[in-house]
Amino acid sequence: MAKAIREVYGTVLAELGEKNSDIVVLDADLSGSTKSAIFGKAHPERFFNMGIAEANMVATASGLATTGKIPFVNTFTAFLSTLGLLAIRAQICYGNLNVKLGGAYCGTSAAFDGSSHHATEDIAIMRSLPNMTVLAPSDAESTRWVTQFAVEHQGPVYLRLSRDVYPDLYAPGTKFECGRGAIVREGSDVTVIACGLLVHKAIEAAEILAERGISVRVVDMYSIKPIDSELILKCAQETGAIVCAEEHNIYGGLGGAVSEVLAWGGASAVTEFVGIQDTFTESGPYSQLLKKYGLDAQGVIAGIEKVLARKK
Amino acid sequence: MSLTPERAAELRELCRKFRIDVLKAIHGIQSGHPGGSLSVCEILTLLYQERMNIDGKNPDDPDRDRLVLCKGHAAPMLYKNLIEKGFLPADSMDTLRRIDSLLQGHPSIHTPGVEMSTGPLGIGLSAAQGMAMGLKLSGSSARVYAILGDGELNEGTAWEAVMSAPKFKLSNLTAVVDYNRVQLDGTTDEIMPLGDLPAKWAAFNWNVIECDGHSLEELSEAFDAAEAYKEGPSVIIAHTVKGRGVSFMEGKAAWHGKAIPDEDLAAALKELEV
Incomplete structure (x- = not known):
């Protein structure tokens, strides 16, 4: 079996939102692509489409986190790790705020869209930030785990998510651990x-x-x-x-x-x-x-x- | 919540003392931003000492009001207000900008009473918006205040938040523009003209209120009007004077971020201590 990573992410996020009412989700007019729209459909009152304004979206998530919410921010990571970076650094990581960054379309997975939409420096950017956790799932099961881990972990987490379909690698119920390979x-x-x-x-x-x-x-x-x-x-x-x-x-x-x-x-x-x-x-x-x-x-x-x- | 003449007089006296202590602290470390700290004095003092529902002994109360000092370089005036409310020890002002201090050059969320780290301009209003969204979602009646500089409005990201807050009908959010018309390199007209500022905010569907930002009475009425408006967010365009209270600093870009020489401190204190 093989599943599209973005589809798994959106579905798992919506499921987690069912159990945890503190989860809120933001997107910058790409929810149909990042699949955060799956959450939006299930929990419309906790889904905020911020329009094409990534910096505003990320900084808004900072504020939401201080009120006890668990914001998941979504957009192509080519934009998240660049336009969103000021608030990621100065507010979220500096303050160790509980914001989760869903970096969609990692690597060259936005294929036809070209270099402007490819994310080929995001790991370097994100891992240089104190307090940041950086996770990159490789199949459906590990995508499920990173999403769940992000909810449970207190502090900023960056999820490097592909647009693409990855073959299954792990059996359902596999135990993953942050800090382990x-x-x-x-x-x-x-x-x-x-x-x-x-x-x-x-x-x-x-x-x-x-x-x-x-x-x-x-x-x-x-x-x-x-x-x-x-x-x-x-x-x-x-x-x-x-x-x-x-x-x-x-x-x-x-x-x-x-x-x-x-x-x-x-x-x-x-x-x-x-x-x-x-x-x-x-x-x-x-x-x-x-x-x-x-x-x-x-x-x-x-x-x-x-x-x-x-x-x- | 009308301000009695007695209370206004008390707050005015507090503002005078705050100005003195802020100038002394900035002089002490020979680094900091006197101009913008003096212009925002009445705005912060009225909010912290009179209007906001906050308690220095219960800083994590989920229903507390929040303030984001978007123009983070005015941090010393924020710290004076937090000390007065019991969030910080009285002698902490002596540690401003020094090593191992609670009082960073720009506000840090790790400092008790500071609700959001600021310093980089243009993203504070967004954070305040997020707070207002979260509080609304939780059914809290707490209010959120975002204090912006006018130079800060050069930042495009500030206008992203100006565009989005009305979409979410955040009537619990009040922005204040400390409109002193001077930024680091010169006047706002010289560096980046702001045009018809009230009309710009109004065009984005904010409830726009203008007042004298050094009049505690006018500010008080403006905040009443903002609280009474239930359709969405309000902005108070507070007309202020950069360096207010020290004649030779007033309206001067040179005093945006300048160390205060000994003789200038003495002259400033002479004016403020009469």
Whole structure:
């Protein structure tokens, strides 16, 4: 089975709203796209369409949070992490306010809309903010968990959500934990530490390379901040080679976070980075974009080959 | 809630003392914003000391009134009011802008009595709007006040909130514009003309009230009128003078964010202490 992440998010949010009357949802005239409209239909009195005014929406959520509400803010994260950033930094993170940021259409998943609507720096932006928790689900079950976690956690949470359909990875009822990653495929030659879509591309790559006798471990690092340092250092020690893979600029995102852990931990593993190579993207069918920018299984394989060449 | 002449006289005396203490504190650290603190003095003092339902001993009361000092650089005048209401220790003013202080250069939500962190301009009204929406949703009768600067209205985001608050019929929200007509680099007319400010707010469907922002009586009537209006949010365009109370600071952009030299403090105190 495979489900559209945005659809799962909107549905889960509406369900959670049934149980918790403090949840309020805001959108900036994109609720049909972000799927916050599913909540809006179920709980119209707690849904606020703020119009095309992202900065106002985010700062309004700050105020709502101080009255005991749990606001979920929704828009394309290309705008949330830029236009919304002032209030995210100066009000929400500074004050450790209980605001949840639903960053829709992460990476290049807004495919045809082009670079203006692609979010390829958002992890770097969000994880540099004190008090922020950064989560990137990789399938329906983990999307359900991050949404529920956001409600339960006191403080700002950024959810990196895709427009796209991701295959199911986790069984219903899987236990997730903030600050933990999951080994989703065992391997001994190299570890690919990925998030979101790239977890699936890494699994694909691992299957292809298995036929060539290369054993690839895949880690789903769904919790980017806080990050699972223990697991990263364990993988570095056991496989001696790390490939970071993300639908994000190679600078400052998951790769940056993993590198910090490797540096602090004094790990000797060789490391490579699969991601957008510090460039702007373009319009096109999603699959062709992923291929062109090296974000498909072949891109991950290229990263693995590079790191293994250095490992020898 | 009419202001008796006796109470008005008490508040006027309080304003005089607040001005003195604010100037001393800004002089003490040789950093801060005297001009805008002096222009907003009567607005903040009337709200905190007379009108708002707040209690320094119960700062988390869910039904308390809220104030967002959108023009966060006037923080020292906010702190004086919070000290007077018992939210902060009396001697905390001596720590203004110093290391390890409760009193940050711009208001911090971590300081008791401060409802929202401000400093970056243009997003305070949005936060106040969110408070008003949340309180309305919870069925609270508490009121929310947003105190904006006029220079702040250069920010496009401020107008996003001006556009949205009437949509949500937030009659529990009152904005006040401290219209002193001077910003950091010069007058508002020189830097970015605001045009017909009352007409602009009215065009966005706000209930617009104008008054002398240094007259406690006029401000009091304006807040009464704002409270009586039930169709949506009200804005009080408060005509003020930057640096009000110190003749050589009045109307001068140079005193927006300038350290106060010793001789100027002495001259200012001479005027205020008579």
